Amino acid sequence: MTVTLDHIERAIALSAADGFDVLAAQARMAPEPRPLAPPPGVTARQSAVLLLLYTTADGSLWFPLMRRTESTSVHSGQISLPGGRQEAGETFIETALREANEEIGIYPPDVRVLGELPSLYVPPSNFEIHPVVGTVPYLPLWNPYAGEVAEMVETPLSVLFDDSVKGTDMLNRNGATFRIHYYTVGAHRVWGATAALLGEFEMRLRRVVGG
Numbered sequence: 001m002t003v004t005l006d007h008i009e010r011a012i013a014l015s016a017a018d019g020f021d022v023l024a025a026q027a028r029m030a031p032e033p034r035p036l037a038p039p040p041g042v043t044a045r046q047s048a049v050l051l052l053l054y055t056t057a058d059g060s061l062w063f064p065l066m067r068r069t070e071s072t073s074v075h076s077g078q079i080s081l082p083g084g085r086q087e088a089g090e091t092f093i094e095t096a097l098r099e100a101n102e103e104i105g106i107y108p109p110d111v112r113v114l115g116e117l118p119s120l121y122v123p124p125s126n127f128e129i130h131p132v133v134g135t136v137p138y139l140p141l142w143n144p145y146a147g148e149v150a151e152m153v154e155t156p157l158s159v160l161f162d163d164s165v166k167g168t169d170m171l172n173r174n175g176a177t178f179r180i181h182y183y184t185v186g187a188h189r190v191w192g193a194t195a196a197l198l199g200e201f202e203m204r205l206r207r208v209v210g211g
Helices: 005-013 022-027 092-104 157-161 192-209
Strands: 045-055 061-068 083-085 112-116 120-122 127-135 149-156 166-173 176-185 188-190
Touching: 005 112, 005 127, 005 192, 022 192, 045 092, 045 192, 061 092, 061 157, 061 188, 083 092, 092 112, 092 127, 092 149, 120 192, 127 192, 149 157, 157 176, 157 192, 176 192, 188 192
Parallel strands: 045 127
Antiparallel strands: 045 061, 045 083, 061 149, 112 127, 120 127, 166 176, 176 188
8 A cells, every 4th residue: 555645644634524533543453441531520641742754765654663661651661652741831743843852863843744633542641642743854863862762663654554463462450451452563562552543543544545
Protein backbone atom coordinates (compact mmCIF):
# COMPACT_ATOMS: atom_id res chain seq x y z
CA MET A 1 0.00 0.00 0.00
CA THR A 2 1.55 3.31 -1.10
CA VAL A 3 0.86 6.22 1.26
CA THR A 4 1.71 9.84 0.46
CA LEU A 5 1.65 12.98 2.58
CA ASP A 6 -1.52 13.98 0.75
CA HIS A 7 -3.13 10.75 1.98
CA ILE A 8 -1.91 11.58 5.49
CA GLU A 9 -3.54 15.01 5.48
CA ARG A 10 -6.80 13.62 4.14
CA ALA A 11 -6.77 10.86 6.76
CA ILE A 12 -6.21 13.34 9.60
CA ALA A 13 -9.17 15.40 8.39
CA LEU A 14 -11.67 12.50 8.67
CA SER A 15 -14.40 13.17 11.21
CA ALA A 16 -17.75 11.86 12.41
CA ALA A 17 -19.32 13.75 9.51
CA ASP A 18 -17.45 11.36 7.20
CA GLY A 19 -18.70 8.36 9.16
CA PHE A 20 -15.38 7.85 10.94
CA ASP A 21 -15.79 6.45 14.49
CA VAL A 22 -12.79 7.67 16.50
CA LEU A 23 -13.44 5.65 19.65
CA ALA A 24 -13.98 2.42 17.71
CA ALA A 25 -10.73 3.02 15.82
CA GLN A 26 -8.81 3.67 19.05
CA ALA A 27 -10.36 0.68 20.83
CA ARG A 28 -9.23 -1.74 18.12
CA MET A 29 -5.61 -1.82 19.41
CA ALA A 30 -6.18 -0.54 22.96
CA PRO A 31 -5.82 -2.75 26.06
CA GLU A 32 -9.03 -4.36 27.29
CA PRO A 33 -10.68 -3.25 29.44
CA ARG A 34 -9.71 0.42 29.26
CA PRO A 35 -11.72 3.65 29.27
CA LEU A 36 -10.83 5.86 26.32
CA ALA A 37 -11.93 9.08 28.04
CA PRO A 38 -11.49 10.35 31.63
CA PRO A 39 -14.19 9.09 34.03
CA PRO A 40 -16.76 11.67 35.20
CA GLY A 41 -15.25 14.04 37.72
CA VAL A 42 -11.64 13.15 36.85
CA THR A 43 -9.39 15.92 35.56
CA ALA A 44 -6.67 14.39 33.41
CA ARG A 45 -3.21 15.84 33.05
CA GLN A 46 -2.58 17.13 29.55
CA SER A 47 0.22 15.98 27.24
CA ALA A 48 1.12 15.80 23.56
CA VAL A 49 3.13 13.46 21.34
CA LEU A 50 4.60 13.86 17.87
CA LEU A 51 4.08 11.35 15.08
CA LEU A 52 6.91 12.51 12.82
CA LEU A 53 6.96 11.26 9.24
CA TYR A 54 9.97 11.34 6.96
CA THR A 55 10.67 9.91 3.50
CA THR A 56 13.50 7.43 2.88
CA ALA A 57 15.54 7.00 -0.31
CA ASP A 58 13.05 4.49 -1.75
CA GLY A 59 10.18 6.94 -1.30
CA SER A 60 8.54 5.19 1.65
CA LEU A 61 7.35 6.93 4.80
CA TRP A 62 8.82 6.11 8.20
CA PHE A 63 8.39 7.49 11.73
CA PRO A 64 10.40 7.24 14.96
CA LEU A 65 9.37 5.42 18.09
CA MET A 66 11.59 5.26 21.15
CA ARG A 67 12.14 2.88 24.03
CA ARG A 68 12.00 4.75 27.29
CA THR A 69 14.65 4.21 29.93
CA GLU A 70 13.95 2.00 32.93
CA SER A 71 12.79 4.22 35.80
CA THR A 72 10.07 4.55 38.40
CA SER A 73 7.65 5.93 35.79
CA VAL A 74 4.48 3.96 35.02
CA HIS A 75 5.62 3.87 31.37
CA SER A 76 9.18 2.81 32.17
CA GLY A 77 10.82 0.76 29.42
CA GLN A 78 7.86 0.99 27.05
CA ILE A 79 7.88 1.89 23.36
CA SER A 80 6.33 5.29 22.72
CA LEU A 81 6.21 8.32 20.49
CA PRO A 82 8.25 11.34 21.60
CA GLY A 83 6.18 13.59 23.82
CA GLY A 84 5.34 14.65 27.33
CA ARG A 85 3.45 16.92 29.67
CA GLN A 86 2.06 20.23 28.49
CA GLU A 87 3.57 23.29 30.11
CA ALA A 88 1.63 26.43 31.05
CA GLY A 89 0.83 28.63 28.08
CA GLU A 90 1.67 26.03 25.43
CA THR A 91 -0.55 24.77 22.64
CA PHE A 92 -0.47 21.01 22.10
CA ILE A 93 1.55 21.55 18.93
CA GLU A 94 4.12 23.54 20.88
CA THR A 95 4.27 20.82 23.54
CA ALA A 96 4.79 18.05 20.98
CA LEU A 97 7.55 19.96 19.15
CA ARG A 98 9.33 20.96 22.36
CA GLU A 99 9.28 17.41 23.70
CA ALA A 100 10.51 15.97 20.39
CA ASN A 101 13.36 18.46 20.46
CA GLU A 102 14.28 17.57 24.03
CA GLU A 103 13.93 13.80 23.64
CA ILE A 104 15.18 13.01 20.12
CA GLY A 105 16.81 16.22 18.89
CA ILE A 106 14.32 17.34 16.23
CA TYR A 107 14.57 21.08 15.45
CA PRO A 108 10.99 22.44 15.77
CA PRO A 109 11.14 24.98 12.90
CA ASP A 110 11.97 22.12 10.49
CA VAL A 111 8.68 20.34 11.21
CA ARG A 112 5.69 20.99 8.96
CA VAL A 113 2.64 20.20 11.03
CA LEU A 114 0.09 18.21 9.02
CA GLY A 115 -2.62 18.21 11.67
CA GLU A 116 -3.78 16.89 15.03
CA LEU A 117 -5.60 13.70 15.96
CA PRO A 118 -8.28 13.34 18.66
CA SER A 119 -7.02 12.94 22.21
CA LEU A 120 -6.61 9.58 23.93
CA TYR A 121 -6.92 8.93 27.67
CA VAL A 122 -4.32 6.84 29.52
CA PRO A 123 -5.74 5.62 32.87
CA PRO A 124 -2.50 4.34 34.53
CA SER A 125 -0.91 7.80 34.42
CA ASN A 126 -4.13 9.87 34.19
CA PHE A 127 -2.83 11.65 31.10
CA GLU A 128 -4.88 12.79 28.15
CA ILE A 129 -2.60 12.54 25.11
CA HIS A 130 -3.00 14.90 22.16
CA PRO A 131 -1.27 13.50 19.04
CA VAL A 132 0.31 15.91 16.56
CA VAL A 133 1.31 14.67 13.09
CA GLY A 134 4.17 16.36 11.25
CA THR A 135 6.89 15.81 8.68
CA VAL A 136 10.47 16.91 7.98
CA PRO A 137 11.95 17.20 4.47
CA TYR A 138 15.06 15.14 5.20
CA LEU A 139 16.31 11.96 6.87
CA PRO A 140 16.63 12.95 10.53
CA LEU A 141 19.82 12.48 12.52
CA TRP A 142 18.61 11.50 15.96
CA ASN A 143 20.12 12.98 19.10
CA PRO A 144 18.29 11.07 21.85
CA TYR A 145 18.41 12.33 25.42
CA ALA A 146 20.01 9.51 27.39
CA GLY A 147 18.09 10.37 30.55
CA GLU A 148 14.78 9.38 28.93
CA VAL A 149 15.50 7.50 25.71
CA ALA A 150 17.20 4.10 25.81
CA GLU A 151 16.82 3.32 22.10
CA MET A 152 15.46 4.80 18.89
CA VAL A 153 13.11 2.49 16.99
CA GLU A 154 12.76 3.65 13.39
CA THR A 155 9.49 2.29 12.00
CA PRO A 156 8.16 1.98 8.44
CA LEU A 157 4.61 3.26 8.12
CA SER A 158 3.85 0.08 6.19
CA VAL A 159 4.05 -1.92 9.43
CA LEU A 160 0.59 -0.61 10.32
CA PHE A 161 -0.92 -2.50 7.38
CA ASP A 162 0.92 -5.79 7.97
CA ASP A 163 -1.45 -8.12 9.80
CA SER A 164 1.38 -10.60 10.40
CA VAL A 165 2.98 -8.23 12.95
CA LYS A 166 -0.21 -7.74 14.98
CA GLY A 167 -0.86 -9.89 18.01
CA THR A 168 -2.82 -10.27 21.24
CA ASP A 169 -1.64 -11.37 24.67
CA MET A 170 -2.67 -11.31 28.32
CA LEU A 171 -0.75 -9.06 30.72
CA ASN A 172 -0.77 -8.80 34.51
CA ARG A 173 0.17 -5.48 36.05
CA ASN A 174 -0.36 -4.29 39.61
CA GLY A 175 -2.64 -7.23 40.31
CA ALA A 176 -4.89 -6.63 37.31
CA THR A 177 -5.05 -8.85 34.22
CA PHE A 178 -6.01 -7.42 30.86
CA ARG A 179 -5.77 -8.21 27.18
CA ILE A 180 -3.31 -6.23 25.09
CA HIS A 181 -3.12 -5.81 21.34
CA TYR A 182 0.24 -4.98 19.85
CA TYR A 183 2.31 -4.30 16.75
CA THR A 184 5.66 -6.07 16.52
CA VAL A 185 8.39 -3.67 15.36
CA GLY A 186 11.74 -5.44 15.15
CA ALA A 187 12.37 -6.96 18.59
CA HIS A 188 9.74 -4.79 20.27
CA ARG A 189 6.06 -4.99 21.08
CA VAL A 190 4.23 -1.69 20.70
CA TRP A 191 1.14 -1.74 22.89
CA GLY A 192 -0.91 0.45 25.22
CA ALA A 193 -1.71 4.04 24.32
CA THR A 194 0.85 4.07 21.50
CA ALA A 195 -0.75 1.05 19.82
CA ALA A 196 -4.22 2.56 20.27
CA LEU A 197 -3.08 5.80 18.66
CA LEU A 198 -1.38 3.99 15.79
CA GLY A 199 -4.42 1.76 15.39
CA GLU A 200 -6.63 4.81 14.87
CA PHE A 201 -4.09 6.27 12.42
CA GLU A 202 -4.05 2.96 10.54
CA MET A 203 -7.84 2.94 10.20
CA ARG A 204 -7.83 6.54 8.96
CA LEU A 205 -5.28 5.65 6.29
CA ARG A 206 -7.16 2.50 5.26
CA ARG A 207 -10.29 4.63 4.78
CA VAL A 208 -8.41 7.08 2.54
CA VAL A 209 -6.08 4.75 0.64
CA GLY A 210 -8.16 1.58 0.71
CA GLY A 211 -7.08 -1.85 1.90
